[in-house]
Amino acid sequence: MTAIDHDEEAVVIIGSGAGGGTLAYELTARGIKVVVLEAGPHITNAEYVNDEWAAFSQMAWLDPRTTSGSWRIARDFPNLPAWIVKAVGGSTTHWSGATPRFLAHEFEARSTYGAIDGANLLDWPLTLAELAPYYDRAEIAMGSTHRHGRAALPANNNYKVFANGAARVGYNFYATGPYATNAEPYDGRPASVQDGFNFQGDKSGAKWSTLVREIPRAEATGHLDLRPLSQAVQISHDRTGRADAVLYLDAAGGMHRQRARIVCVAGNSIETPRLLLLSASSLFPDGLANSSGQVGRNYMRHTTGSVYAQFPDPVHSYRGETMAGIIADEARHDERRGFAGGYYLETLSLGPAFLAAFANPGAWGRDFTAILDGYAHTAGLWIVGEDMPQETNRITLNGSVTDAAGLPVANVNFDDHPNDVAMREHGYRQAELLYDAVGSISAHRTPPYPSTHNLGTSRMSARPEDGVVNKFGRAHDVPNLFVSDGSVFTTGAAANPTLTIVALAIRQADHIAEQLANGTL
Amino acid sequence: MTFLDTSEAPSGFLDSPQARALLVRVIRVAFPHAQLPDTAYEKTAAALIALAEKTPRHFLALSSGLASLDTLPAGAFLDLNATDATARLRAIEQTEFFGFIRANTVLTLYNLPEVWEALGYEGASFDKGGYLTRGFNDLDWLPEPRIEEYTGELNYVEIGPLTRQVGTGTAPAASAATRDEVTK
Numbered sequence: 079m080t081a082i083d084h085d086e087e088a089v090v091i092i093g094s095g096a097g098g099g100t101l102a103y104e105l106t107a108r109g110i111k112v113v114v115l116e117a118g119p120h121i122t123n124a125e126y127v128n129d130e131w132a133a134f135s136q137m138a139w140l141d142p143r144t145t146s147g148s149w150r151i152a153r154d155f156p157n158l159p160a161w162i163v164k165a166v167g168g169s170t171t172h173w174s175g176a177t178p179r180f181l182a183h184e185f186e187a188r189s190t191y192g193a194i195d196g197a198n199l200l201d202w203p204l205t206l207a208e209l210a211p212y213y214d215r216a217e218i219a220m221g222s223t224h225r226h227g228r229a230a231l232p233a234n235n236n237y238k239v240f241a242n243g244a245a246r247v248g249y250n251f252y253a254t255g256p257y258a259t260n261a262e263p264y265d266g267r268p269a270s271v272q273d274g275f276n277f278q279g280d281k282s283g284a285k286w287s288t289l290v291r292e293i294p295r296a297e298a299t300g301h302l303d304l305r306p307l308s309q310a311v312q313i314s315h316d317r318t319g320r321a322d323a324v325l326y327l328d329a330a331g332g333m334h335r336q337r338a339r340i341v342c343v344a345g346n347s348i349e350t351p352r353l354l355l356l357s358a359s360s361l362f363p364d365g366l367a368n369s370s371g372q373v374g375r376n377y378m379r380h381t382t383g384s385v386y387a388q389f390p391d392p393v394h395s396y397r398g399e400t401m402a403g404i405i406a407d408e409a410r411h412d413e414r415r416g417f418a419g420g421y422y423l424e425t426l427s428l429g430p431a432f433l434a435a436f437a438n439p440g441a442w443g444r445d446f447t448a449i450l451d452g453y454a455h456t457a458g459l460w461i462v463g464e465d466m467p468q469e470t471n472r473i474t475l476n477g478s479v480t481d482a483a484g485l486p487v488a489n490v491n492f493d494d495h496p497n498d499v500a501m502r503e504h505g506y507r508q509a510e511l512l513y514d515a516v517g518s519i520s521a522h523r524t525p526p527y528p529s530t531h532n533l534g535t536s537r538m539s540a541r542p543e544d545g546v547v548n549k550f551g552r553a554h555d556v557p558n559l560f561v562s563d564g565s566v567f568t569t570g571a572a573a574n575p576t577l578t579i580v581a582l583a584i585r586q587a588d589h590i591a592e593q594l595a596n597g598t599l
Numbered sequence: 600m601t602f603l604d605t606s607e608a609p610s611g612f613l614d615s616p617q618a619r620a621l622l623v624r625v626i627r628v629a630f631p632h633a634q635l636p637d638t639a640y641e642k643t644a645a646a647l648i649a650l651a652e653k654t655p656r657h658f659l660a661l662s663s664g665l666a667s668l669d670t671l672p673a674g675a676f677l678d679l680n681a682t683d684a685t686a687r688l689r690a691i692e693q694t695e696f697f698g699f700i701r702a703n704t705v706l707t708l709y710n711l712p713e714v715w716e717a718l719g720y721e722g723a724s725f726d727k728g729g730y731l732t733r734g735f736n737d738l739d740w741l742p743e744p745r746i747e748e749y750t751g752e753l754n755y756v757e758i759g760p761l762t763r764q765v766g767t768g769t770a771p772a773a774s775a776a777t778r779d780e781v782t783k
């Protein structure tokens with residue numbers, strides 16, 4: 079374990095998930111000294127448990143947050159707007175592994191969809207062609223199946239129902255991936271044993287996460303000082319407005335100061351804007367890097383929803399890789415469906431404990447218990463599609479609720495856009511048709527879970543007045559401050575976000591290394 | 600919470616067999632499953648009582664809710680049939696009392712291994728080698744689907760309508776039974 083002095087000007091990365099963990103590895107591999115501050119503990123694969131609630135308590139971010147707006151989450155889970163991990167590896171330890179790329183037009187949402195009332199659409203300052211080589215590198219790093227010679231995962235029971243249904247309704251673009259879990263041993267990690275506990279950390283290591291790949295490799299370079307249980311609470315700056323240090327709290331509440339040459343924030347899309355807002359100063363009265371007023375705004379969570387269908391015969395959908403099944407036919411942009419943007423359908427299975435908690439929160443009685451009675455005969459899928467950025471969907475500091483350290487917690491305000499509602503309705507119907515085509519006897523629509531995809535709160539923009547960071551994730555207002563997670567998404571696209579977060583982080587690492595080498599940073 | 604050992608102390612109703620029997624009945628009526636063993640409901644009731652006894656707010660809600668259930672003009676709650684008992688609970692579903700029972704039953708009952716077993720869920724699997732050789736792909740009532748990506752002659756459509764017919768509309772059978780009102 080390498081120790082970097084608190085007075086040494088290091089690159090300081092806040093958060094060790096998809097964005098932060100990747101960036102840490104890519105920089106340390108080039109010999110750059112990095113301090114990673116991670117709010118959560120360092121939990122290893124052997125410590126994970128095959129038990130939904132126990133694993134959730136072990137891994138999830140449970141510090142208080144609040145909610146407002148008309149989304150159902152504000153009623154059902156007022157203090158759990160999002161399902162995010164607080165541990166080394168971040169939410170990549172909880173994630174399932176679906177890795178589709180963005181489509182070309184999804185980087186040009188404003189130009190492609192036109193003006194949509196209430197939506198704060200903007201084109202990315204980046205194209206698919208520019209990102210494509212980094213997508214390749216990300217897929218190779220993550221071992222995405224169906225890509226770069228990686229074998230496809232076999233069909234599990236849930237996929238058999240899903241794929242047969244897809245074929246019968248006329249879909250063609252379905253497969254068991256791309257999915258970042260090994261079908262065969264790869265990159266020093268084993269093949270999947272199909273244990274069905276991806277969301278609980280994956281004890282085997284077959285699933286890619288920054289915990290199993292980037293963090294240990296970064297440590298092996300001797301250039302990483304990883305500090306778990308270290309929560310950043312403020313980024314300070316010098317008289318010229320350059321970031322110069324990060325203040326953080328250790329587990330006992332002790333305050334530390336790490337000097338920084340460059341600061342990269344990767345706390346996921348709720349904590350990242352919270353930290354920028356907590357870093358307001360006389361020079362940056364509205365929060366650090368917030369001259370545009372866009373910090374915390376345009377919060378996106380993907381348009382989601384699930385359908386669980388029951389069949390006369392057993393399915394046992396909980397056995398095997400949770401999300402190794404993707405249908406891409408509906409990801410297109412096709413205005414004839416009555417909404418802009420598209421969505422994927424992906425297999426999903428929950429254990430009885432989570433299904434009971436999330437199937438229809440607040441419900442009881444026979445309609446509810448019927449969902450669980452048919453558990454062993456149930457197949458499930460998830461809709462994940464592009465939602466509209468809205469300025470009022472927003473992370474703010476809650477003036478009256480504080481965390482254990484006495485700091486204002488994040489409030490998450492969210493309303494669905496009519497486009498989101500129309501897309502979700504379409505997805506529910508297609509899913510019901512799909513299951514009907516293979517003989518379902520009932521189907522249950524489940525509302526969106528606490529957000530697993532959190533995006534957009536420090537978005538990229540060509541012009542400083544439209545967003546927070548430039549096409550490399552560098553803050554428009556602060557030259558040595560970067561945002562390195564899903565907060566930078568200008569728009570959400572239909573694809574699950576992590577592959578894109580990783581590709582952007584690799585690209586950002588190249589950029590930072592280049593700038594450091596030529597002395598411009 | 601500590602109870603004063605004086606005549607002013609609460610009656611201890613929540614610890615009585617009667618309170619426990621009422622709670623078991625409420626849980627069973629609200630979450631009816633023919634295949635669950637009695638022990639599942641009894642354990643859930645015991646867990647809820649233990650939880651309620653930790654805070655005055657829940658202690659008060661559960662004690663008074665249960666005690667008053669049994670003093671209704673309609674008759675003793677334990678004597679009502681399932682339909683009448685369900686109607687009785689519908690009438691009070693917005694109360695703190697019922698909300699406490701509902702929310703915590705969902706978290707407790709469905710987290711019991713005996714309930715998993717009754718529902719056909721096998722629980723922890725990693726220590727048994729996962730499901731790789733234990734049925735992750737044993738479904739045999741449908742043909743083996745393709746697992747590779749599509750390589751046929753159709754082009755993938757990114758913008759605009761699909762070039763072939765796809766089913767749309769409303770599924771006849773699937774939807775009727777349990778389409779709940781799901782909003783956002």
Ligand SMILES: Cc1cc2nc3c(=O)[nH]c(=O)nc-3n(C[C@H](O)[C@H](O)[C@H](O)COP(=O)(O)OP(=O)(O)OC[C@H]3O[C@@H](n4cnc5c(N)ncnc54)[C@H](O)[C@@H]3O)c2cc1C
Nearest residue numbers: 093095096097117168169174175176310345349563574576
């Ligand atoms: C159940 C589940 C399933 C998922 N499945 C998929 C999938 O199939 N495909 C996909 O693409 N995505 C999936 N995701 C989403 C994926 O996990 C996230 O998109 C991704 O991990 C986000 O990366 P990030 O770097 O933005 O944040 P994270 O990975 O969440 O990392 C953020 C880290 O920062 C830390 N942190 C926050 N604030 C501070 C602070 N102030 N100081 C120090 N540290 C801090 C946190 O503790 C955390 O460890 C899933 C998520 C969940 C929960």
